[in-house]
Amino acid sequence: MSKSADPSALLSEPLALDNFFAAVEKGDACFLAQALERHPLWATAKSPRGDPMGVAVMRNRPECVRALLPFWAATCSETDRPTPLMLAAGYGFVDCLRILLPASNARAVNRDGENALMWAAQNGKLDGVKILLPLSDANQKNKHGATALILAAKHGHAACVSALLPASDPESFDSDLHTAFSWAAKKSKWDAMKVLAETASPLQIETAFLDLAANPSSDALRFLAARCDTAPKKNSKSLLCRVLGLGFFEQARALLPHVDAKIATADGRTPLMSAVSARGADSELFDFVLTLLPRSDLEATDQSGRTALDFAREAGAWACVDLLAAESSIEKTRKTRALVSPRVKLPRSEAKIEREALIQTVAASPSHSRIDQSLPCQPDFRLTRRI
Numbered sequence: 108m109s110k111s112a113d114p115s116a117l118l119s120e121p122l123a124l125d126n127f128f129a130a131v132e133k134g135d136a137c138f139l140a141q142a143l144e145r146h147p148l149w150a151t152a153k154s155p156r157g158d159p160m161g162v163a164v165m166r167n168r169p170e171c172v173r174a175l176l177p178f179w180a181a182t183c184s185e186t187d188r189p190t191p192l193m194l195a196a197g198y199g200f201v202d203c204l205r206i207l208l209p210a211s212n213a214r215a216v217n218r219d220g221e222n223a224l225m226w227a228a229q230n231g232k233l234d235g236v237k238i239l240l241p242l243s244d245a246n247q248k249n250k251h252g253a254t255a256l257i258l259a260a261k262h263g264h265a266a267c268v269s270a271l272l273p274a275s276d277p278e279s280f281d282s283d284l285h286t287a288f289s290w291a292a293k294k295s296k297w298d299a300m301k302v303l304a305e306t307a308s309p310l311q312i313e314t315a316f317l318d319l320a321a322n323p324s325s326d327a328l329r330f331l332a333a334r335c336d337t338a339p340k341k342n343s344k345s346l347l348c349r350v351l352g353l354g355f356f357e358q359a360r361a362l363l364p365h366v367d368a369k370i371a372t373a374d375g376r377t378p379l380m381s382a383v384s385a386r387g388a389d390s391e392l393f394d395f396v397l398t399l400l401p402r403s404d405l406e407a408t409d410q411s412g413r414t415a416l417d418f419a420r421e422a423g424a425w426a427c428v429d430l431l432a433a434e435s436s437i438e439k440t441r442k443t444r445a446l447v448s449p450r451v452k453l454p455r456s457e458a459k460i461e462r463e464a465l466i467q468t469v470a471a472s473p474s475h476s477r478i479d480q481s482l483p484c485q486p487d488f489r490l491t492r493r494i
Contacts, residue, residue, distance in 0.1 A: 128154055131162045136170040143178050150178030157188065164194045169202040176210055189217060189226070196223040196239060199232035204239075213242035220249035228255040228271060231264035236271060245274040252281035260287035260303060263296030268303060277306045286311055293318045297327060309336045313346060316358060328361035335362065344372050344381075351381040356391045360398070368402035375409035383419035383427045393426045405435045 123142075127149050130138040143150060149159065156162050160179050163171040172191075189197070192211040195204040216222050224243040227235030236255075246254055256275040259267040268287070280286045285293065288307040291300040292315030304312070316331040335346055347366050350358045359382070371377045382396050408414055416435055419427040 124149065124152060124154070127152075128156060128159065128162060131159050131168065131171050131175075132156075132166050134166065134168040134171055136168075136174045139171055139174045143174065147178045150175050160191045161188070161194060164191045164200060164203050164207075165198065167198070167200045167203060169200075169206055172203050172206045176206065179210070190215065190223070192223045193217070193221070193226045196232060196235040197226035197230045199227070199230065199235055201234045201238065204235055208238070208242070213239055214244060214247070216247070216249075218250075220247075220251075222247055222255075224255045225249060225253075225258055228264065228267050229258035229262050231259070231262065231267055233264075233266045233270060236267050240270065240274060245271055246276050246279060248279075248281070251283075254279050254281075254287075257281055257285070257287045257290055260296065260299045261290040261294060263291070263294065263299050265296075265298035265302050268299045272302065272306065277303060278308065278311070288312075289315045289318055292316070292327065292331070295319075295327060300327065301330070304330070304334060307334075312336075316346075317350070317353075317355070319358065328358060332358070332361035332365055335365070344376070345370070345378070347378045348372060348376060348381040351378065351385045354385050356385075356395050359395060363398070363402070368399055369404045369407070371407060371409070375407070377403060377407050377409075377415065379403040379405075379407075379415040380409065380413075380418045383415050383424050383431070384422040389424070389426060392424060393430070396427050396430065400430070400434065405431065 123146075127139070127142050127146075130142070151158060157165075160172065160175050163175060190211070192204070192207050192213065192215075194200075195207055211223075213223055222243055224236065224239040224245065224247075226232075227239055236259075243255075245256065248254055253261070254275060256268065256271045256277065257279070259271055268291075275287075277287055286307075288300065288303040288311045290296075291303055300315075307315070312331055312334050313336065316328070316335055319327060319331070344352070345366070347359060347362050347368075350362065366378070368378045379396070379399055382392070382399055385392060403415070405415060414435070416428065416431045419425075419431055
């Protein structure tokens with residue numbers, strides 16, 4: 108369609124409707140007005156490009172939106188396609204949004220349960236959020252249970268999160284049981300996480316802290332660790348012990364400055380005991396135990412009388428066994444007592460210690476080239492005397 112073409116002639120052509128859509132895309136409001144006088148139903152016509160109002164919004168043609176508005180049925184019933192108001196909000200076309208609002212229902216949703224506010228929030232269009240927020244239900248959920256606040260946090264739009272927070276419920280969760288704060292932490296959206304941390308509950312902060320295992324960020328870990336409740340709970344493990352039990356050493360390092368490593372849980376287990384029995388790479392485990400050792404009480408025992416050294420042996424963390432044995436005064440005392448009084452019946456944990464001492468003695472003998480792993484659990488003291 109050329110600019111010098113006669114509108115009347117174009118409207119009488121076989122491809123007149125195509126010319127109409129071309130005028131909408133180019134923003135020719137004069138041609139649009141003449142076409143709508145002759146064919147008012149063209150305002151709701153369908154084409155592969157969409158309806159005329161949708162095309163005008165996507166091309167950001169506010170004059171065409173204004174020309175189409177009197178002929179456009181603003182019915183926002185459930186549809187597979189987004190409504191013009193959603194498009195204007197999602198693209199951030201504020202002029203089109205203001206023109207559409209008097210004739211549109213801001214609370215209307217599509218088949219996915221999304222309203223225009225959600226489109227603005229998840230695309231980070233702050234002006235659209237500010238315009239639509241007084242006219243919308245901020246806590247409305249889509250089919251996945253997400254609110255506008257959750258969508259803004261999930262995509263890391265901190266400014267939109269700040270605007271939505273006063274009118275939204277920060278503890279609302281979606282179908283994946285994630286809140287806005289936990290999504291911001293999971294997706295490593297640092298700025299959004301800082302905004303939401305002021306209203307996050309201790310449980311939300313702790314959950315977000317654990318969720319960072321898949322994608323740890325040192326800044327985020329330190330930020331959350333300073334806000335976590337690290338005190339041991341009654342009849343449950345402390346956060347540090349739980350983190351170590353899962354083998355999350357990055358989280359454990361972040362927590363260390365905020366905890367007392369000598370405080371035990373209700374069953375007497377200290378963080379050092381949890382560390383030496385944790386799952387993880389041997390190098391990571393050894394490095395963390397080396398960091399934790401100066402802060403810990405090596406002589407502490409749990410309810411069954413086991414020390415950190417016992418836990419390390421049971422877990423097969425032999426590098427930690429060597430480290431703790433060299434530092435533990437209890438280990439030295441037990442070895443001395445076992446050698447002086449070899450016939451004394453020892454508790455099970457002490458018997459294991461004596462067995463290790465016996466294996467080391469046999470391995471050091473010139474007549475043995477390797478450790479005999481078939482030795483019994485209870486040491487054979489006749490063999491000890493023979494050696």
